[in-house]
Amino acid sequence: MAAASAVLQSEWTKIRSVRSTIWTLALAFIVTVALGAVICLVFNNTWGDLSSDDQATFDPTATSFFGMQLGQLALIVFGVLVISSEYSTGMIRTSLAAVPQRSAFYASKVAVAGALALVVGMATSFVVFFLGQALLGSHSADIGDPGVLRAVVGAGLYMTLLVLLCVGAASMLRSPMLGLGILMPFFFLISPILANVPKVQTVARYFPDQAGRKIMQVVPDSGDHVSYGPWGGILIMAVWVAVALLGGYVVLRQRDA
Amino acid sequence: MIELQGLTKRYGDKTAVDHLTFTVRPGVVTGFLGPNGAGKSTTMRMLLGLDSPTSGDVRIDGRRYAQLSEPLKHIGALLDAKAIHGGRTAYNHLLCIAQSNRIPSHRVGEVLETVGLTAVARKRSKGFSLGMGQRLGIAAALLGDPEILMFDEPVNGLDPEGIHWIRNLMKGLAAQGRTVFVSSHLMSEMALTAEHLIVIGRGRLLADTSMADFIEKNSRSYVRVRTPQPEQLMDVLTAAGHTVVTAGDGAFEITGTEAAQLGELAAQHQLVLHELSPQRASLEEAFMQLTAESVEYHAHGAVTPGGEPMPVAPGQPQWQPQPPPQPPGGPGQPPQPGGQQWGSQWRNPGSGKGR
Secondary structure: OOOHHHHHHHHHHHHHOOHHHHHHHHHHHHHHHHHHHHHHHHHHHOHHHOOHHHHHOOOHHHHHOOOHHHHHHHHHHHHHHHHHHHHHHOHHHHHHHHOOOHHHHHHHHHHHHHHHHHHHHHHHHHHHHHHHHHHHHHHOOOOOOOOHHHHHHHHHHHHHHHHHHHHHHHHHHOOHHHHHHHHHHHHHHHHHHHOOOOOOHHHHOOOHHHHHHHHHOOOOOOOOOOOOOHHHHHHHHHHHHHHHHHHHHHHHHHOOO | OEEEEEEEEEEOOEEEEEEEEEEEOOOOEEEEEOOOOOOHHHHHHHHOOOOOOOEEEEEEOOEOHHHOOOHHHOEEEEOOOOOOOOOOEHHHHHHHHHHHOOOOOHHHHHHHHHHOOHHHOOOEHHHOOHHHHHHHHHHHHHOOOOOEEEEEOOOOOOOHHHHHHHHHHHHHHHHOOOEEEEEEOOHHHHHHHOOEEEEEEOOEEEEEEEHHHHHHHHOOEEEEEEOOOHHHHHHHHHHOOOOEEEOOOOOEEEEOOOHHHHHHHHHHOOOOOOEEEEEEOOHHHHHHHHHHHHOOOOOOOOOOOOOOOOOOOOOOOOOOOOOOOOOOOOOOOOOOHHHOOOOOOOOOOOOOOOO
């Protein structure tokens, strides 16, 4: 077996030496933070217009994470390109000739992409939280409040798991066009829409993003379901991720490169 | 050393590689020749463990590719010049490959120097020409200083200077005692570089022979003669026991004799000659005849030269020794001058020799 550390180092060189990594991760950070800040500012300035009901269930933590809805699209691109660019460029043949143990190759790629996503995800969630709370003024939450730290750490976890889900799905699909064409509309349109359709939503709440997002809520909504708690939600998402990664591995191992 | 044993690859009911068995030995350049679609690249991909064989076995230094730890120190390969992420610089491309096999990073600079890409080391390979891409691919193959090197169509897209460079590189590597396995669909190219020749067509082994043998048996040499007195010359030549073939433009082609003898013969009979020139049929012609029946994609309306019916024998894995069929045109036809069935001597390796 090729030494695990050697393959990890190689994958790290690969991921840091292409522009798409920097662009997608920077975009995810900037969009999430900027949009979160704007939303917080708007809420603070229009606080008086909110109904008393809305004021009572206002969740300052979750509000600051609002920009993730859009920022996560850049993370999807990152996760898809990490693996599918190997196929689209033909680099996969060079990679597998160098590391014929496909499990080692795959594990290293997943580990490096996951670690990078974790760092960027945590940085994004902490920055947007503190910036958002500062802009919310008197309506802000404190990191020491019950459940808040969990939500902030959870937001970082959510972004990491989303990237890993995309890595796994893209390994199965093997093409960037197919990967982006399926995952982007799913997370941006299909899942959010289905989650708001009566009856269908009881199924849609088990979609990876819907389940994972639960951990970012601190103040429960009045109409909220209680099928699972915050950690249960992230666990459901983790199961999706595990299935996707396993599927990706099976495809990589079985099919000719 | 590369050993193939009954290597087979099927895609559905289409057989791309059909029971290939041969060995590539160190110290010489081995040419791997076949028309487009013959299965050369598929064979090479199976060698590197990229495609898994339907049946059969291939071993590098006695081991399966996946069993090699740090395989680039055993075998370096250029599969295609575009197996590169264009957004990565040449230096980083080689660095990530080197790191995966624990090859010291100073090798990256060395191989870039060897292939002449030092000046563009920090440039993204997206902007590289095909020739530069080939050089970068060759640099990657050389990284681990491997004993076996494999190049798939390395001269494709190279300019004359680049072709010259790669020929010398391959010869130099073989001279160092390495195993060099190089594929091509150009016989002329192989004649200049390879010492040993493996020819496949439609995935089957057609020839496994030394280049010297191949040239000796297949480069038909003859003398071309033109005269304003064809009838007289024909009589003289026939009387002297020569077999004369009339070429399309009225010239005679005589096999099995020297130009000097024919000139003297003509002088004795006071015949005027307008041309007297020794000729050598090209190896390219020989190769085309060998593979004609197995060419995957014929140009529309193409006529298979040679006229020899291809024994189609599904389920018959190897070429069986068999007497060469008589050419339909009889002896003396241009494709098979002198009645000699082209390629019959070595077409069945082992059995054809000494016949």
